Amino acid sequence: MTTSSTPLADSTEEHDALSRLAGRLGVPHLADCVHCGLCLASCPTYLTTGVEMSSPRGRIAMVRALGEGRGGFSPEFVRHLDQCLGCLACQTACPSGVVYGHALEGAREVVEHQYDRPPADRGMRWLLVHLFPYPHRLRRVLYGLFWYQRLGISRVVRGTRLLSLFSTRLARMEALLPSVPRPSDWRSLPTVTAAVGKQRGRVGFLTGCAQRFLLPHLNRATVRVLTAAGYQVVVPAEQGCCGALHLHSGDLAEARRQAKAMIATFERDAVDFVVVNAAGCGAAMKEYGHLLAGEVEWHDRAETFSAKVRDVSEIVAGMSWNGRLRPLPVSVTYHEACHLAHAQQIRAEPRSMLRGIPGLRLVELTESDVCCGSAGIYNLLQPEMAGRLLTRKVDRIREADTDFVAAGNIGCLLQIQLGLRQAGSRTLAVHPVELVDWALHGMPGGEPRGNSGKPRERRTLNVER
Numbered sequence: 001m002t003t004s005s006t007p008l009a010d011s012t013e014e015h016d017a018l019s020r021l022a023g024r025l026g027v028p029h030l031a032d033c034v035h036c037g038l039c040l041a042s043c044p045t046y047l048t049t050g051v052e053m054s055s056p057r058g059r060i061a062m063v064r065a066l067g068e069g070r071g072g073f074s075p076e077f078v079r080h081l082d083q084c085l086g087c088l089a090c091q092t093a094c095p096s097g098v099v100y101g102h103a104l105e106g107a108r109e110v111v112e113h114q115y116d117r118p119p120a121d122r123g124m125r126w127l128l129v130h131l132f133p134y135p136h137r138l139r140r141v142l143y144g145l146f147w148y149q150r151l152g153i154s155r156v157v158r159g160t161r162l163l164s165l166f167s168t169r170l171a172r173m174e175a176l177l178p179s180v181p182r183p184s185d186w187r188s189l190p191t192v193t194a195a196v197g198k199q200r201g202r203v204g205f206l207t208g209c210a211q212r213f214l215l216p217h218l219n220r221a222t223v224r225v226l227t228a229a230g231y232q233v234v235v236p237a238e239q240g241c242c243g244a245l246h247l248h249s250g251d252l253a254e255a256r257r258q259a260k261a262m263i264a265t266f267e268r269d270a271v272d273f274v275v276v277n278a279a280g281c282g283a284a285m286k287e288y289g290h291l292l293a294g295e296v297e298w299h300d301r302a303e304t305f306s307a308k309v310r311d312v313s314e315i316v317a318g319m320s321w322n323g324r325l326r327p328l329p330v331s332v333t334y335h336e337a338c339h340l341a342h343a344q345q346i347r348a349e350p351r352s353m354l355r356g357i358p359g360l361r362l363v364e365l366t367e368s369d370v371c372c373g374s375a376g377i378y379n380l381l382q383p384e385m386a387g388r389l390l391t392r393k394v395d396r397i398r399e400a401d402t403d404f405v406a407a408g409n410i411g412c413l414l415q416i417q418l419g420l421r422q423a424g425s426r427t428l429a430v431h432p433v434e435l436v437d438w439a440l441h442g443m444p445g446g447e448p449r450g451n452s453g454k455p456r457e458r459r460t461l462n463v464e465r
Helices: 012-025 044-049 054-065 075-082 089-093 100-114 119-129 135-150 153-160 162-166 169-178 215-228 244-249 253-268 279-285 296-308 312-316 348-355 382-400 409-421 432-441
Strands: 202-207 231-235 275-277 310-311 331-334 361-363 404-406 428-430
Touching: 044 244, 044 382, 044 404, 054 075, 054 100, 075 100, 075 310, 089 100, 100 244, 100 253, 119 169, 119 244, 135 153, 135 361, 153 162, 153 169, 153 296, 162 253, 169 409, 202 215, 215 231, 215 312, 215 432, 244 253, 244 279, 244 312, 253 279, 275 296, 279 310, 312 348, 331 348, 348 361, 348 432, 382 409, 404 432, 409 428, 428 432
Parallel strands: 202 231, 202 275, 275 310, 331 361, 331 404, 404 428
Antiparallel strands: none
8 A cells, every 4th residue: 555646657556556446437538527617616625625626626637647647645635535525516517527426436446445544544434334334233332322322421521522632533423413212213114014095106115224223203204204195115124225335435345235235125025116215325326337337247137226216305296195284384494415416416306395385484595505514424534624514504504594404314414403503503404204294294292383483492303203
């Protein structure tokens, strides 16, 4: 491994690594970048720093140089690459159609194999990628964290800032924790839940890794809404991780393994669609065809599977509900999760869901599609930049002055709620499907007081029915 900034062609191993990098990135395809700069205004890190190397154009220039053997895996190169959120806003803005996301994944894979990270950084990355994508491991850790909070230890740790003295990243991770639900709330969803009324279809449902424990009410709300829409919902008990975290972290081999397991799991059930309520997971699953493009026995299966993947908003947005939605007199603003708006190009559907709820007032959010700083585990690995982006996002949400901010991704929900809590805001972060569920089945805690001049209630993140 190397941390030098000198050309790497001096050793056979490094020359081979660069050859693989050029093949993975499609260096000729990256030449489609004409350096027009239209991506700059959409890039959160460039907007924050104003540094060219922190822009898509600058990163593409560095990656092209690396792939062509004109540079090395220097600390500066890796720092700028690590600082990229992978939000793909640049892809939306690019007039040349440069597929920046695929280039980023390929570059990060080679970096993880060739660059020797500092021990603390390497250890944190190892911890995160060996914890979050594995529900059984995460369950054990969260069980301990439940008692950590219940016994009041968390208040002592936060009050004394002891953890921040030991590790800024661990302190950030602890701060992101919502109130961990009771372990009794982690009960598995039924393997099959019948449709309400006439069945219009049969769908599989991805429960996710973290949200099945941290936001179990979100998954239950999703199933209730889907069954109310006339779908039989199948939840395979053996489902694991979708591979998104490993994909974005540069471990493409593990991402491929998890993708194959996911495909095989849902193939065993004859479903019309595979429904996802987390934007990051859905974006990764829709890219399985690209991820497994080089594997003959899996590519067609991956393409077939990906064609069935739907964000929950794509299913629910077209529902008429035939007058079944009750008035929900609340004000809501909408944050566009990056992997929903930019990776999946889903923008209208969540807004359609919200506008279809009687009594709900939707307030457009300024810079709604600028990243909140969550980006998978980015906020844990890059806490300083993530914090700056979160402050920007919270400022916009407070300007909207609504009861709720809706977002279609668990990472966004946890990140934004942290920022709102730190800012002393009464606005609550919720998933759009939760609001539909409340309109169908009633809001937990009774009818809220909205923005009609009366003071709003302060609410907590884990709203249970």
